Amino acid sequence: MAYEVAAPKYVRLAQTIQSRIEDGTYPPGTRVPSENQLVQAFGMSRPTVVRALELLKRDGWLESRQGYGTIVRGRPEVVEQRGRRGREALERDESQIAGRLVEVAEVPVPVRVASALGLPKRAKVLMRRFLVEEDGEAVELVSSYFPAGLAEDTELASAETLAGGVRAHLEARKKIRFDHVTERVSARLPEADEAGLLGLPDGVPVLSVLVIACDASGQALQVSDVLLPADRQELEDTYRLG
Template identity: 30%
Template sequence: MTSLYRDTADRLLTELESGAWREGAMIPSEAHLQETFGISRTTVRRALALLERDGHIERRQGLGSFYRSRKIGKSISSRVDFHTEGRTHGQMPSTRALSFTARNATISERAIFGPEARGGVVELRRLRLLNGQPTVFQISVLCHVGIQDLKRSDFENTSLYALLSSRFELVVSDVDETLEAVNADGDVAQVMGIEPGIAIFNTHRIARDAAGRVVELSNNFVRADRYYFSFSGSIEEFGR
């Protein structure tokens, strides 16, 4: 039979993970929780201790308890790289380069990259992990003289844009990105270690340099249980 404090911890965790709470939000006081759940102060404290042990909350002496989300909140307009973002949220990021292959450009890639794509493009597939868990599957298409001479290992545990800047002086200054919810197909699910059909985020990105030249096309699959996206703006942007 489930003990009362475990049941309380489960109920509180369900509330915290409902989507209404964000990383770092303060949890109501023990007295408030005691009144809300109709339980003793001892039961509340044992429930909070369990949540703290499992890494769901952080208790700060004299300040209270704070929610530690397992998801990373990312602003749609943010351009912080994956590794910096992961470390900022107290997680261990890593990147595996799965493949790096030269191929002919598709019709749409020729239209986007221009004449330079006549000589072909390279496709880079990478898996981004947080604490060793697959989080983002990224397919990038690149088109620039000399890129095909790089090795797959050059893309391990590094920022793609930092690498392009240091090797080829390609500096990304503008990004167009779309975001949609999709169901993971079999191939994507296998790479990301999830069941086919699970809902995930899918973003399509076109990155350009200051001169307007396309630097990268990318297709990114993001686990919805590891990330959430947010947007903020003035009321004028939404209309009335």
């Protein structure tokens, strides 16, 4: 049975502030209203306001400048770069890539995923788990999670590989638009089933890239947990200093 779950207050407030950044109410380079002003304007508690601002800073919409306050940065830049895990997770054509779909099931939402999707801890979500292989060796395990309502009237629950990629499928079926992705990288020990699928011996950690795909309002549409064997990875980035 499908159901709709309202996003937490801080997420809704963050979405409202994002909309005001988008429509020019809060132009890039200007200060956002103070915490006191936001509390009064939206009738929300200070902790809710603080959490919303922290969410917007984390996702690149705002930044703190010492002695000046919280500044609007504008829409986070979409960096076009090969190898971005988020883009790959959204656009990978399961029917064309080496690997296999290992599981499609309705599962209790993991804690990290629940936070990103704005769902309560006991909510159920649809999970698609795909194992990517190269030359017969498992190199990546992608577990993608979708709110129940979003998965309705789609092929996401099918045990067959999905042609064309999740992003194209959802945009066509649900008339939505993916706008930007936030990636959070952490290291952890894999669960037993994850280690088995990746062929990892005991004690070998994985890099977890949590991919949060959102629409223009900042609403998370899909969350993917991309697991990479840590002993086979080296992260490198080059960037300019402003």
